[in-house]
Amino acid sequence: MHLLQLRKNEAARIIDYLDKELASRLLTLGLLPETKVKYIRKAPFGGAHYIKFNGHAIALRENEALSIIVEKI
Amino acid sequence: MSLKSQIKAGLIGNPNSGKSSLFNNLTGLNQHVSNFPGITVDKKTGIVKLPHSTFIELIDFPGCYSLYPNSGEEKLVVEILSNPKHPDYPDFIIFVVDATDVRRQLLLATQIRDLGLPVLMVMTMKDLADKRGMHFETGGMSMTMGFPTLLTSNVSGEGLDELKDYLFAFRKVLIKGAKATLEDNSWGEDFHLKPGESHHNPAFQQLIVRQAGTDSKNQQDSAFFYDLNMTEKNIVAQLKDKLNAKTDYQALIQIHHSEWLEHLSHELKDEITETKLQIGFKSIPLQIDETLQRYNKFSPVVNRFLTFKIQKGFSITDKIDRLVTHKILGPAIFFLIMFLVFQIIFSWAELPMNWIESAFGSLSIWAENILPGGWFSDLIVQGVIPGVGGVMVFIPQIFLLFLMIGTMEEIGYMSRVVFMFDQIMKQFGLNGRSLISLISGGACAIPAIMSTRTISQQKERLITILITPLISCSARIPVYTLLIGFAVPDVQVYIFNARGLAFMGLYLLGILMAFISALVMKYVIKAKERSFLMLSLPEYKRPRIKNISLFVREKVGAFIIQAGKIILLISIVLWALASYGPTEKMDQAEKDAISFSQENGLGEEVTGNLIAAKKIEASYAGHLGKFIEPAIKPLGFDWKIGIALITSFAAREVFVGTMATIYAIGSESENLSVSQKMAADVNLTTGEKVYSPATSWSLLIFYVFALQCLSTIAITRRETGTWKWPIVQFLYMGVLAYVGSYFVYQLF
Numbered sequence: 001m002h003l004l005q006l007r008k009n010e011a012a013r014i015i016d017y018l019d020k021e022l023a024s025r026l027l028t029l030g031l032l033p034e035t036k037v038k039y040i041r042k043a044p045f046g047g048a049h050y051i052k053f054n055g056h057a058i059a060l061r062e063n064e065a066l067s068i069i070v071e072k073i
Numbered sequence: 074m075s076l077k078s079q080i081k082a083g084l085i086g087n088p089n090s091g092k093s094s095l096f097n098n099l100t101g102l103n104q105h106v107s108n109f110p111g112i113t114v115d116k117k118t119g120i121v122k123l124p125h126s127t128f129i130e131l132i133d134f135p136g137c138y139s140l141y142p143n144s145g146e147e148k149l150v151v152e153i154l155s156n157p158k159h160p161d162y163p164d165f166i167i168f169v170v171d172a173t174d175v176r177r178q179l180l181l182a183t184q185i186r187d188l189g190l191p192v193l194m195v196m197t198m199k200d201l202a203d204k205r206g207m208h209f210e211t212g213g214m215s216m217t218m219g220f221p222t223l224l225t226s227n228v229s230g231e232g233l234d235e236l237k238d239y240l241f242a243f244r245k246v247l248i249k250g251a252k253a254t255l256e257d258n259s260w261g262e263d264f265h266l267k268p269g270e271s272h273h274n275p276a277f278q279q280l281i282v283r284q285a286g287t288d289s290k291n292q293q294d295s296a297f298f299y300d301l302n303m304t305e306k307n308i309v310a311q312l313k314d315k316l317n318a319k320t321d322y323q324a325l326i327q328i329h330h331s332e333w334l335e336h337l338s339h340e341l342k343d344e345i346t347e348t349k350l351q352i353g354f355k356s357i358p359l360q361i362d363e364t365l366q367r368y369n370k371f372s373p374v375v376n377r378f379l380t381f382k383i384q385k386g387f388s389i390t391d392k393i394d395r396l397v398t399h400k401i402l403g404p405a406i407f408f409l410i411m412f413l414v415f416q417i418i419f420s421w422a423e424l425p426m427n428w429i430e431s432a433f434g435s436l437s438i439w440a441e442n443i444l445p446g447g448w449f450s451d452l453i454v455q456g457v458i459p460g461v462g463g464v465m466v467f468i469p470q471i472f473l474l475f476l477m478i479g480t481m482e483e484i485g486y487m488s489r490v491v492f493m494f495d496q497i498m499k500q501f502g503l504n505g506r507s508l509i510s511l512i513s514g515g516a517c518a519i520p521a522i523m524s525t526r527t528i529s530q531q532k533e534r535l536i537t538i539l540i541t542p543l544i545s546c547s548a549r550i551p552v553y554t555l556l557i558g559f560a561v562p563d564v565q566v567y568i569f570n571a572r573g574l575a576f577m578g579l580y581l582l583g584i585l586m587a588f589i590s591a592l593v594m595k596y597v598i599k600a601k602e603r604s605f606l607m608l609s610l611p612e613y614k615r616p617r618i619k620n621i622s623l624f625v626r627e628k629v630g631a632f633i634i635q636a637g638k639i640i641l642l643i644s645i646v647l648w649a650l651a652s653y654g655p656t657e658k659m660d661q662a663e664k665d666a667i668s669f670s671q672e673n674g675l676g677e678e679v680t681g682n683l684i685a686a687k688k689i690e691a692s693y694a695g696h697l698g699k700f701i702e703p704a705i706k707p708l709g710f711d712w713k714i715g716i717a718l719i720t721s722f723a724a725r726e727v728f729v730g731t732m733a734t735i736y737a738i739g740s741e742s743e744n745l746s747v748s749q750k751m752a753a754d755v756n757l758t759t760g761e762k763v764y765s766p767a768t769s770w771s772l773l774i775f776y777v778f779a780l781q782c783l784s785t786i787a788i789t790r791r792e793t794g795t796w797k798w799p800i801v802q803f804l805y806m807g808v809l810a811y812v813g814s815y816f817v818y819q820l821f
Contacts, residue, residue, distance in 0.1 A: 020357045025607055027364040028139040030177025044400045047496025048505070048606055056174055057394070057610035059492040061499075064607055 003060075003068040004049065006039040012070035013037075019067040026068065029058060037070065080129045080244045081161075082121075085150065085185065086169030087178050088136030089485075089611040091197030094227035095169055096133045097619055099236075104133075106627060114149050114526060115627075116161070123241045132161060140184045140326050141360050143605065144529030148333065154188055155326045156336040157319055164247050165191040165284075167240075172196035172224060173205060173612070175379060179371045180364065182220075183298035188326070189319035191247070191284035192220040193239055199226040201612070207381040214378040218371070219297060221280050228617070242281055251285040298370050299363055301325060308352050315341060329356050390612045394489065403493050414477050415515065422469035422547075429469070433462030451652060452645065460644025463724055464637040467517060470547040471632050472625060474516035478509065479624035483616040488608055495606055501588050502595025504528050505606065507537040511587065513628075514544035518785045519636045520628045522792055532600040536591050538792060539802050542785050543587035545580050545777065548725040552776050553579055555729055558748050560769035583777050586809065636724075636784035643723035643783055647694065651720070651731075654692035662691035689735055694719065708775065708811070709768035709818040713754075721781040728776075767821030771814040779810035 006012055014035045017023035031037070031053060040050040040057070049065045051058050086092040096104070100119025107116050117133040134153070135146035142148045153159045166185050170178045175196065186192045196202075196209065202224075215222040221239060225232030301309065301321060309324045316337075318324035331337055331345040348354070387395075396402050437458045444450030481487050487509055495505030506528045513521035521541045528534040545553070553576055561575045653659070666687040670680040689695055690712075698715035705715055717731040736750040754763040780786065780803050789799040 020361065021603065022605075024141060024357055024360045024364065025143065025605060027361060027368075028141065028177075028180060029607060029609065030174075030180075032365070032368055040394075041398065042400075043398070043496055044403050044493050045496045047499060048492050050394070050398060050492065050610070054174070054176070055388075057390070059488075059495070059606055059608040059610055061495065061606040064605065 001070060001072075003037065003039065003051070003065045003070055004062070006070065006072075008039060008041060010072075011036055011038045012072050014068055015071050016069040017067055018069065019063075022064055022067045026064070030054065030056075031058075031068065036073065037068075080165075080247050081163045082129050082131050082240065082243070083154075083161075083163030083166050083190075084131055084133045084169060085137060085166050085181070087138055087171070087181065087609075089609060090136070090169045090171045090178065091227055092133070092136060092169040093623075094617060094620055095167075095195065095197055095225070096131065097623055098227055098230070098233060100131055106630070114146055121237070121240060123237055123244065125241075127241065127244060129240055129244050131167070132163060137181060139181055139364070140188075141329070141364075144527070145531075145534075146526060147529075148330075151326065151330060152334060152336070154185065154190070155323055155330070155334060156317070157323075158317055159336065163190065165193065165243050168192050168194045168220075170194060170196045172198045172202040172209070173207065176368075176372065176375050179218075179375065180367055182218075183367050183371060184322075184326075186220060186284075186297050187299055187320060187322035189323060191243065191281070193243060194218070194220055194222040195232075195236060196222065196224045197227055199224045199231060200228050201614075202381075205381060207379065210378040214374060215277065215280060217374045217378070219280065220284060221277055228615075239281075242278065243285075246281050246285045251282050298367055300366075302359075302362065304352060304354055305359065308348055308354050311348055311352075312345060315344070328354070329360070388612070390485075393613055394610070397486070398489050398493060403489075407490060407493065410481075411512070414474070414512075417477070418470050418473045418516070422473055425469040426466050429462065429466045433458055433465065436462075448652075452648065455652065456645040456648030457641070459730065460641040460648075460723070463644060463727060463730075464633065464640050466726075467547050467632070467724075468629060471516045471520070472629055474513065475520065475625045475628040476621065478513060479621045479628075480616050482509075482624070483614075483621050485611045485613045488610050491606075491608055492610060495608075499604075501591040502533065502536050502598075503591055504530065504533040504537070504604065505608070507533065510537050510541055511544055511584075514541040514546060517546050517548075517632050517636065518542045518544070518782065519788050520631050522785070522788050523631055523635075525792070530600065530602060530604040532598055533604060535598060535793065535798065536594045538789055539594060539798065539805075540587040540591050542780050542782065542802070542806065543583050543590065543778065545583045546725075548782070549579075549776055551726040552721075552728045553773065555732070555748060555751075556764075556769045556773050556776075559752060559764040560766050560773060579773060579777050582774075586778065590805065590809075635788055639784040639787055640724050644727070647720045647723055647727070649693075650697070651689050651692050651694040651716070654688070654695065658691040659688055662687040686735060689716065707818070708814040709765075709771045711763060713763075714768075714772065718775075718779075718781065721776075722783050724784070725776060725781055765821070767818050770821065771818035774813040774817045775810045777810075778806055778813050780806040 001012075002018075003012070014031060014033050014037060016033070017026065035053050037051055037053040040052055042049055043059070046062075048059050048061055051060055051065070084092055084096055096117065096119065099121045103122070104117055104119030107118070108114065114135060119131045119133070120128050121131050122128050134150050137147045137150040139147075140151050140154070142151050153161050154163075156162060168182045168185065170182070182192060182194055194215075196211075202209070209222075209224060211222045211224060223232055223235055223239065225236055299322065305325055306321075308328055309321050312328060313321070313324050316324045316327050318327060327334060327337065328345055328349070331342050331349075337345070397406055437454050440458060441450065441454045444453060478487075481490075490508060491505035493505075494508050498505050498507050507525070510521045510525045510528075513524055518541050521544075522538050525534045525537045525541075528537060557572050557575050557579075561572045564571045566574060663684055666684040667680065669675075670683055675683070694716050695712070697719055698712035701715045701719075702710075702712040705718070710718070713732075713735045716735060717728045720727045720731045732751060736754065751764050752762070786799045786803060789802055790796055793799070
């Protein structure tokens with residue numbers, strides 16, 4: 001499943017990435033394989049998503065979040 | 074390492090790492106802003122004073138996540154750090170890390186170390202880390218990582234003295250050279266260290282020495298955190314002789330980015346591209362492998378030397394964000410804040426603006442009285458002083474707006490705004506970050522356009538630059554105020570004042586047109602690269618006055634320097650155009666005015682004003698106005714308005730002053746105001762009033778849309794690097810203005 005299939009406040013573990021170019025940037029920001037991520041909320045007008053990992057918050061666009069494959073813990 | 078007397082340190086870190094605060098703390102007011110050569114990225118440099126009246130130079134590099142850059146600013150970091158010959162290539166790096174989030178930031182630290190640059194790692198925000206119960210064993214971490222690591226707090230100032238001792242030690246080693254330092258037994262005593270401090274440990278000193286020795290020949294090939302794989306080794310081996318690189322990794326970075334690195338020659342670029350194809354060098358998969366390998370290498374170090382209690386429940390930031398980024402409350406809070414911001418700007422700025430205006434008015438009168446007369450004093454009294462005054466009068470509004478933007482940025486609110494509105498902005502070919510530039514445009518387009526540098530995708534940045542001048546800036550306010558007086562009667566509409574509503578309508582019209590234009594450009598302009606959001610939402614923190622005041626100083630400074638010089642220059646040119654004309658005609662104009670006033674028995678002051686009015690008609694500016702009259706007649710404008718349109722290019726509010734001159738209002742005159750005189754003006758051919766509501770509305774629309782600001786044109790030229798975009802900007806806004814005014818005029 002991908003990141004956006006998580007419900008609000010649901011946590012999961014990153015296992016893979018669909019897009020290499022996006023992956024290289026996500027890694028730079030610390031979204032590594034095995035990282036525990038939590039889906040927090042959608043932006044008011046959609047399009048962006050509020051994600052937390054390792055105690056930090058990050059905003060991802062729809063396509064960025066879709067490219068992250070996770071598995072439920 | 075060559076012996077040198079001046080040591081340059083580069084300050085590098087992720088965005089929001091506390092880098093700017095550390096820079097401000099280390100340099101105080103000993104800092105200045107210039108440009109990196111050949112590129113419009115602000116270069117902040119400062120002097121750090123060290124013990125024994127020594128110092129080092131500190132360069133504040135733009136925030137950066139990795140040597141595989143995203144934005145233009147990040148690219149600049151790579152451009153400089155990959156090129157040992159670059160004039161800004163530092164001698165060592167102060168790497169700034171937010172202590173509450175060390176792991177991912179170490180990625181860049183290790184990359185920089187592998188370039189062959191000595192690193193001193195400074196973990197800031199110790200206060201926050203302490204609060205969260207985090208504990209760092211900096212000694213062990215330093216020894217394992219191979220570079221000294223220390224903890225500081227920008228709030229309490231803790232650790233800053235220790236940091237300066239380290240800087241002193243780095244300076245010492247780098248000046249003496251690693252070898253000489255090792256041979257000199259007494260060097261430790263020079264360190265200005267207090268006994269018992271951790272860094273008194275000789276092992277720590279060794280770390281500095283060992284790093285400083287990195288670029289000596291024998292250690293050239295060492296990679297510290299990353300072992301190049303076969304493909305990488307292969308390509309580096311083939312090309313290294315041609316590349317100017319200190320380490321294999323530095324060569325590798327040059328190869329990765331050969332397409333856009335400016336310090337590589339065209340032939341070399343072609344050769345690298347060819348070799349890449351031959352070997353099958355694929356940049357992105359290699360980047361991913363490298364990044365993962367680095368994490369694997371330093372993650373155990375972090376796990377070993379950093380301990381913290383796992384937090385339960387929700388942090389304050391979580392609680393604030395639940396409201397501030399809420400589906401409905403979030404945007405509501407944002408619009409409320411924006412309403413308050415502009416309310417404050419309009420109400421608080423008025424008084425100081427009046428002071429500035431009257432101060433320059435008095436200065437002009439005073440100068441007129443003490444100067445001997447002649448063209449030179451006219452230049453000072455009518456050209457220079459009003460020109461400088463015209464720049465100064467905007468400062469209160471610009472100051473207030475950036476004070477508030479700076480505070481919101483410092484607290485951490487702005488990134489939430491970007492998060493909330495990214496989707497809407499994306500629909501228009503913009504980026505969430507564009508919104509901050511557009512808000513800044515409410516004060517002045519100059520700093521607003523400069524602030525687009527944080528937008529990484531070129532297309533989004535370009536569109537933001539192109540539409541920003543459509544947001545009504547502070548220079549339009551006096552023009553709107555004057556013209557609305559003619560266009561709209563002073564009546565109440567329900568609970569609102571009709572003029573107030575018209576004023577708001579003009580603002581909204583500008584905003585609306587900005588978005589429509591963006592939408593069109595989205596389909597016309599082609600994108601070269603992908604667009605990303607991936608925005609870090611930092612924890613909220615208490616704003617620090619020092620950071621905000623430096624932010625405001627920078628923005629206001631940019632306005633004064635970038636816009637100020639052009640406004641002043643244009644004011645002088647326009648003064649000359651309005652004061653001089655073909656001698657015959659000028660003399661004739663004066664004679665006519667005098668004889669007219671004698672026939673009608675006018676007083677001395679009125680006569681003087683009449684002469685001025687007749688003279689401006691006969692001047693070069695008057696000729697220009699009459700020359701363009703046929704073109705602007707369909708809009709309902711006469712040659713007088715034509716003159717004002719031209720003079721508005723200094724800054725739009727000059728319109729009001731020009732009108733005062735044309736309608737023969739001396740500065741001392743109290744009998745009739747500009748607006749009364751303008752209201753009384755009658756068109757000679759039709760017998761109708763010149764400032765009919767139709768003409769006034771037409772003119773208002775013109776001022777909303779037209780790019781009548783040379784400073785903006787200059788700044789667009791500078792930020793886009795070509796004349797193409799300022800010309801496009803001028804033309805599209807000009808067409809909007811002309812067509813808009815034409816329709817409005819014909820409508821009436």
